Amino acid sequence: MSQPFGMRLAQAMDHHGPLCLGIDPHQHLLNDWGLNDDPAGLAVFSKTVVEAAAETPGVAALKPQVALYERFGSAGFAVLEDTLELARQANIVTIADAKRGDIGSTMQGYAQAWLAEGSSLAADAVTLSPYLGYESLRPAIDLALANQRGVFVLALTSNPEGATVQHLGAAGDSVAKRIVDSCTQDNQNAVRLGSVGLVVGATVTAQAEALNIDLAGANAPILAPGYGSQGAQAENIREGFGQAWPNVLVNSSRAILQHGPKVSDLKSAIRDARKDLAVK
Amino acid sequence: MSQPFGMRLAQAMDHHGPLCLGIDPHQHLLNDWGLNDDPAGLAVFSKTVVEAAAETPGVAALKPQVALYERFGSAGFAVLEDTLELARQANIVTIADAKRGDIGSTMQGYAQAWLAEGSSLAADAVTLSPYLGYESLRPAIDLALANQRGVFVLALTSNPEGATVQHLGAAGDSVAKRIVDSCTQDNQNAVRLGSVGLVVGATVTAQAEALNIDLAGANAPILAPGYGSQGAQAENIREGFGQAWPNVLVNSSRAILQHGPKVSDLKSAIRDARKDLAVK
Numbered sequence: 001m002s003q004p005f006g007m008r009l010a011q012a013m014d015h016h017g018p019l020c021l022g023i024d025p026h027q028h029l030l031n032d033w034g035l036n037d038d039p040a041g042l043a044v045f046s047k048t049v050v051e052a053a054a055e056t057p058g059v060a061a062l063k064p065q066v067a068l069y070e071r072f073g074s075a076g077f078a079v080l081e082d083t084l085e086l087a088r089q090a091n092i093v094t095i096a097d098a099k100r101g102d103i104g105s106t107m108q109g110y111a112q113a114w115l116a117e118g119s120s121l122a123a124d125a126v127t128l129s130p131y132l133g134y135e136s137l138r139p140a141i142d143l144a145l146a147n148q149r150g151v152f153v154l155a156l157t158s159n160p161e162g163a164t165v166q167h168l169g170a171a172g173d174s175v176a177k178r179i180v181d182s183c184t185q186d187n188q189n190a191v192r193l194g195s196v197g198l199v200v201g202a203t204v205t206a207q208a209e210a211l212n213i214d215l216a217g218a219n220a221p222i223l224a225p226g227y228g229s230q231g232a233q234a235e236n237i238r239e240g241f242g243q244a245w246p247n248v249l250v251n252s253s254r255a256i257l258q259h260g261p262k263v264s265d266l267k268s269a270i271r272d273a274r275k276d277l278a279v280k
Numbered sequence: 281m282s283q284p285f286g287m288r289l290a291q292a293m294d295h296h297g298p299l300c301l302g303i304d305p306h307q308h309l310l311n312d313w314g315l316n317d318d319p320a321g322l323a324v325f326s327k328t329v330v331e332a333a334a335e336t337p338g339v340a341a342l343k344p345q346v347a348l349y350e351r352f353g354s355a356g357f358a359v360l361e362d363t364l365e366l367a368r369q370a371n372i373v374t375i376a377d378a379k380r381g382d383i384g385s386t387m388q389g390y391a392q393a394w395l396a397e398g399s400s401l402a403a404d405a406v407t408l409s410p411y412l413g414y415e416s417l418r419p420a421i422d423l424a425l426a427n428q429r430g431v432f433v434l435a436l437t438s439n440p441e442g443a444t445v446q447h448l449g450a451a452g453d454s455v456a457k458r459i460v461d462s463c464t465q466d467n468q469n470a471v472r473l474g475s476v477g478l479v480v481g482a483t484v485t486a487q488a489e490a491l492n493i494d495l496a497g498a499n500a501p502i503l504a505p506g507y508g509s510q511g512a513q514a515e516n517i518r519e520g521f522g523q524a525w526p527n528v529l530v531n532s533s534r535a536i537l538q539h540g541p542k543v544s545d546l547k548s549a550i551r552d553a554r555k556d557l558a559v560k
Binding site: 024026065067068070071072073074075076077078080081099100101102103104105106107109110112113116119120121129130131132133134135136154157159160161162163164165166168169170173174175178 | 440450
């Protein structure tokens, strides 16, 4: 890769808008598409989504949901590898949504899997989970930066039970704020957009403010799930993120995928989402 | 499986003692054993460890470190599947150390991968990471209990950066305490030892006490890394855990694995660890 991940993502967002299309091969979606819930069905599903994204402007990044491949073990991972390769050939930024997290040489193992040159699972970025502390993720952050790749660290999520961990801490010193502050430090020398991203729910920007979290100041790409089927409207997301909005990558999965299995219908849904998300 | 995971694990610990043997195929260990750092080397390494564990009393559970298989993508996962199958045939309890965590139907995907009947990756238990809240792990807890399997939820770890998340919260209401309290509730009807376990570092029992965490009251199997190469002595671990000690599964990886590649040397190291950990 010739440029840092943050720069490449920013360019993709300039060109396509802020949409990240999740590849979420749920059993019910496979069934709705007339596919079997098995690795072969997974492969057709994934290939179709990549094809739709490649053929129309509007998808800044593709985000395969690793759990839904992992449920088929090594056979599912083989499909994921093929899917990442198809996206690579189509020159689409990929984010492996794996939410990995461990310490030391074990964390290094996850980093190698998702961020090393030549790894069969290598993506442009991977999502990470910081229960073991932000700094425990350092091997992945370092490898990402060395390889012009990126990470997205879970910070503040919209699931109701997320607050039971993420909001804890003294006033102005919550778990979530510590994650964002550490990320801010890692991005401080980035030219345009940093390569150490955050995951922040599209519907929790008010909580971020209440926790005194400065999302815009993090100079981080912000992966925001919650648009579309999960209820957040484009206008509210833009307003909620405020000054951080230019850095926000808005994820949509089911709201677009439910329009399959025809590539033309998926492309049409992508175009609609792109229009809906266009900033004024 | 005919009995709940907690019961099966307790019986294994009665018979073998509290040792959990980690299968950690690090590059340097593979090299030390004269193996290539590739899937073929991984397979020989893993098979050798299972063989040693099967041939001598002393290993209550085997804990493959998923990250170190995942670094080889689908090929590594295929080796992990074979390894879990070998352990199954040898009737040894397995804990997949995957530290997975997500929400809703995605968490369900991870649960299916590691805890569903017939899954190629099915283990007796899997480790989980609760940054998204303890309740976000519910699909895995439910599937584990339905299938007589178990989970181990990260609670309080010994890596220095762990405290930056796990210790936060008001006095008596830290992140780690909330995890343990939720686990306690899930185990309250278990007959002997619950099937919802915790991960607590072998060297942080004093912090657990300072955080007002009641480990013994959780009725949970406690997976405790840190013995051996990471510095904790058997006597200190026993003293540290106090009344919870009978529920503690003490993990050792490198301190035993470094004695390979000969099965007889590994068996001898297992016997030494068993003796060292025997309570009086």
